[in-house]
Amino acid sequence: MEPSMKRPLNDFICAGGLLFCLAVTHADGLDRWPLRYSAPGEMYFSSIASGPDRFVAVSENGRIVTSTDAIQWTLVQSGTTARLDSVASGNGVFVVTGYPDTVIRSTDGTNWQSAGWQEPATLPGIVAFASNYVAVGTRSDVFGLGLKGPLVMISPDTFAWEHIPLTQSFLWSSRVEFQSVTFGKGLFVAVGRGLNDVAFIVYSADGRHWKLVNDIFDGLQSVAYGDGVFVAGGAAQIATSTDGVRWRKRDPGHDRAIPGITYGQNTFVSVVSGGLIMQSDPIASLMLGRSSPLELSIFGPVGKSCQVEATEDLGATNGWETVANFVLTNSPATWTDPGSTNKSQRFYRAALQP
Known part of the structure; x- marks a missing residue:
């Protein structure tokens, strides 16, 4: 019998507090x-x-x-x-x-x-x-x-x-x-x-x-x-x-x-x-830089579309907003979030698109 598979609602979350600026990497694609x-x-x-x-x-x-x-x-x-x-x-x-x-x-x-x-x-x-x-x-x-x-x-x-x-x-x-x-x-x-x-x-x-x-x-x-x-x-x-x-x-x-x-x-x-x-599934990952505005490096298969979302409150309902959509022309691809300026904290997640 073929095992049943589950598709995750969310993959991985990369979080960075601007006061601490931790460099954290996470990946998606490992729930399917x-x-x-x-x-x-x-x-x-x-x-x-x-x-x-x-x-x-x-x-x-x-x-x-x-x-x-x-x-x-x-x-x-x-x-x-x-x-x-x-x-x-x-x-x-x-x-x-x-x-x-x-x-x-x-x-x-x-x-x-x-x-x-x-x-x-x-x-x-x-x-x-x-x-x-x-x-x-x-x-x-x-x-x-x-x-x-x-x-x-x-x-x-x-x-x-x-x-x-x-x-x-x-x-x-x-x-x-x-x-x-x-x-x-x-x-x-x-x-x-x-x-x-x-x-x-x-x-x-x-x-x-x-x-x-x-x-x-x-x-x-x-x-x-x-x-x-x-x-x-x-x-x-x-x-x-x-x-x-x-x-x-x-x-x-x-x-x-x-x-x-x-x-x-x-x-x-x-x-x-x-x-x-x-x-x-193919792996995509985020790396958070130590700068303001925040700079993210996105690792993944070249040619695939990637969506990045952000929120200031992980506990908020429907708090995630799409902040970037682009095709990975190289890996890693670098993206700077202009919305991160003057934020006390900001959380990110990324996923490859079909």
Whole structure:
């Protein structure tokens, strides 16, 4: 059965008080996820990544599918029958980790080769940044006692891996198991589960020292970054953040798990339980400058029409007024609000038009 979808009345709100002039970014398009693909038979996707010209999604029994548009998908041979847990793209290479002891790589998403792996561990999350790869997961035999524990590995080429020691007591005392990791705005952000399957989000500037987000989420399994926004997916929910630290819970419009999510072609694409692939609407975002009159930068797909609305009172009924309509000729596009002069506060929201 195809999941039901919901269209939001409002997308995101960007607020700025002229006395404080906070720079805040929000995005829209993440409350609507049209179904793009339903895999034949019993094929359950675990992860998805976006490269320069295609998407790659991985599944159990070594199965991989690729697409150039997130709509038409093709099954390719991976050369393994292992359970594939995670896929990442970076430095011109797709890298897939799996269980047991599996790392494979490809430069085109179609032809795959083994990269070797000799650790007693599971690595469900991997991300490329700069010239390195960082993988997160669970070490299955800590201290030779059969205990599980959090694991972070780093590699320049996916062949040689360095184990990153983790000393934070909360990671070990809660028996943390990393599920997914991404990189954006100078931060690693990872999601996973701890004792009693309680979900968590952690962030780190260097991949070695991690801090816990002070919020509770249900069953987070995946996280991605794109266009200034972090998006985490889990059990019938998503959470979004513009800084990796403060998060907003969202309704994806269906009641299924989201084990994988990626950003590409100005949208987020997710793999969903039941062998489904869904794609968000195109992303548009606002950034508020520190000047008077206020200057906004609007990020979004070039060629799309954008509407900006403003209000001085969020509690007022029908308080929003349209202050600008224009086509994005570039991204970001800059717009100055002449109506913001001498205002104590002003709130903005933007949405792409059909």
